[in-house]
Amino acid sequence: MVELQWYLYLSAAVFTIGVFGFLTRRNIIFMFISIELMLNGVNISLVSFSHYLQDPRGQILAFFVITVAAAEAAIGLAIIISVFRNKETVYVDEMTETKG
Amino acid sequence: MEQVDKETSAREELTLSLGPQHPATHGVLKLVLELEGETVAKCTPHVGYLHRGVEKLGENRTYLSALPLTDRLDYVASMSYNVGYVVAVERLLGVEPPERAKFIRTMVSEMARISSHLLWLATHALDIGAMTVFLYAFREREWINDLFEMLCGARLTVSYPRIGGVRNDVSQEFLDSLWKFTEEFPGRLLEYETLIDQNRIWLKRTIGIGVVSAEDAANLGLTGPMIRGSGVPYDLRKFAPYDAYDQVEFDVPTGTNGDTYDRYRVRMEEFRQSNGIVRQCIEKLPPGPVMAPDAPKFTLPPKEKVMEDMEALIHHFVLVTKGPITAPEGETYSAIEAPKGELGFFFISDGSGTPYRMRIRTPSYVHALALPYLTEGSFVADVIAVIGTADLVLGEVDR
Amino acid sequence: MTGFLETMFSPGSADMILTIGTIVVKIAILIGIVLLHVAYAPYFERKVIGHMQVRMGPMRVGPHGLLQPIADGLKLFFKEDIIPAQADKSIFYISPVICLFTAMSTLAVIPIFGGFVIANINIGILFVLAMSSLGAYGIVMSGWSSNSKYAFLGGLRSSAQVISYEIAMGLSLVGVIIMSGSLNLTDIVAAQEAYPLKSFIIPQIIGFFVFCVAAMAETNRTPFDLPEAESELVAGYFTEYSGMRFALFFLAEYIGMLLMCAIAAICFLGGWNGPFEVPYIPFFWLLVKVYAFMFIYYWVRATVPRYRYDQLMSLGWKLMIPLALFNVVLTGTIKMLR
């Protein structure tokens, strides 16, 4: 039987890789992909908690996380498209509109 | 500077070269489409891939020997182009063909119209996705080709009409077969119409596509079904009758909206009118010779006569070496109603046996250049429908 | 159910080898049957359409062209595999495999007759939908990696189409799920036995209609064959493919068709149940239904023209999805009132 800890280690690893990508990539699309990675890392831990605690709430939460991820992807990508249309760039360091 | 670069690069990304090798362009038409998503922002037709210099070739040949060149203009309806050429040369030379020849020429050019429209229907439907219509239409086109073969031995590049008449008389067997065809054909037309006429998808793909108003159609120089679809009853068979068109009865069908569907309807009606004209020609076909009495001056005499008759031998010799000797000096423009529109031949003669200048006004060329007007602002799929409705044959576009 | 995998891999289970062995044998049988059917589906199509179009169809290879599929297969197998110089090689290689993989793996949950199903999982329909949604990857990636404008446009069109019609298809199946109360395809067939004609065809007629249309769009068949509209985009997303890789796309397309027919037969037409039992051939009725369905596919292809891209989208979003939603509401209400 695989210990719960192992799932949590995996989840933490995926999450931190997502954090790394989010912090270091210039391309806004990769930043979004990193966010998806982070959400997936969280989902792994939620589902494994649900299994080991024999409680459905973890899975329900994971379900909502996926819902929110979908909403976030839709809005975020729409923003990327409209930014690209105006600025012709996908690099966050070139998007300096809100700097003032 | 950078701004400009960005713009050009963005445009390059969205430029689609439709053709010259593309299943929908029916030959070697090249359309450079600048797209915004699926919408056509700019359309530039590039012609000339099939240029063979027919006009220049015609200036180096005698009036008679230039005739087969016209076969290669619109190889889909070569009979009409032969007729157009001989009508023009006859006007230049002042020759009047006998009545029987006139009726035969009217009959065969209407057969060519049916044949050409059948090919149009087949490919137009295939472009829009109705595959079955293609094969049905080709079944009848095959029949017409067989009839042409029966008439003159050639199926596609016929070279049947001659200056001052036609090459040979029609046989009774041919007339019977043609009559049978005209009896069957309206039923076949119904078959095509059952497939697409009321089909919702067909209507969606054709109504309101490639709309051209009557005024714009006239300004663009559109002729034939392209302008009749917009409601202008411009038809040279009525306006400037040639051959026996003033002795047969027919209507000029017109559309109202000038869209692809109206042009489709116009051509479908023309099928019926042409069928009627062919029937009238068979019924009214007068007896008599099929060559004008002064035709030997322009046309090679029969071989057996050359062997026996001194006059014929001289005509033969002169015709082959010098060409028709009596071409008067001057200019002449003569147009006929080809299946695709107004086909005009313009000659400048310097009195020799060959034209000083031969200019051919082909309908498809004008229609090809009208494509930007018809397609800009529509979808890529509509471009295909419009190419179909313009009924382009690249042989005559590029000449 | 203890997880499918845990049952399979539970340590010390003496049945493990047997279970895996049975599954492998079943897979082999199913793939054999399906490949044979898929090889002859184009032949069937060409014959049917040929006769509809006053011609004969394939006649040269073997009696009535019966060996044509084999000849075609051999030809495709030995043809040169051309890869465009500017293509993204790795993705170009893998795209046809994605298409085929998604189509093939769906076969696992299709029950051929009572008891013969490779994976009798409880989320059968969800699995089918998941795999069909993944098919879009193969299409869009092949279009992108070919580095050709026609292929790219075809790929984008196709994926947009597949994604939109997937929603309608999923919703049309919801009615069936509500009526049978299960996502398991075997259970769905069992639930239909109580209904007239041993099928959901009468109560789920709207759903059936939406499913048929969506299935045609999903498999990119006429009148929704825009991605491969030869008159517009040459051959769409697989314009640049040749030889064996082209054959893989072809295979995937026909397996996809077979699957859609099978799912329609199972979910709406009562699966392998028929008016009477056919001895020794338990899958007889499923086969009949699948072939009838395929015939309709070909019939439609021979009859109608092609939709335009925006018209196809508006048909999907403005007609099919509302219809399917209406069907869901109707079925749910009736189920609740009973």
Next chain:
Amino acid sequence: MLPELFFYYNATVITVLSALVVTRSNPVHSIMLMLVMFFHIAALYLFLNAEFLAAIQIIVYAGAILVLFLFVVLLLNLKKELVTQIFIVRWPLGLVAMAGLLVLMFAGIKSFTLGPTGDFTIEKIAGETHTAAIGTVLFTEYIVPFEVASLVLLIAIIGAIVLAKKQIKT
């Protein structure tokens, strides 16, 4: 033994793939790798007796969200991306931050103990199928969050349309 092997395989693949995903220069490759990763995550969910979630992972994540990403990447046509610097200048700082976070989390996980278990047992799921079990909880206890989630999605749809719509040239 086999369950462990299965888990280790999945865990390794998921970790390696996610590391690859954030370091590729071509977004399309990155998305394809992510697709494979989602498959492995779905397999993990199956292993955790969450078959409905596994299906949702494929249908929603792989079939919808990732396709959306792919669409945007293809629409933007990022050829320039392949030749420019992919990380920000101070990317080692990010690596350090990541390592710190990882160590912190691992330390926390090490001392983690399981609380009391609930009644959502394997036997219960086996009795009424996983989908039904999840559905019962979702539509009774969590009906309000469920409806809120649907509202969130609706707002996302409208927002996405408004944002991505082409400006009408005036």
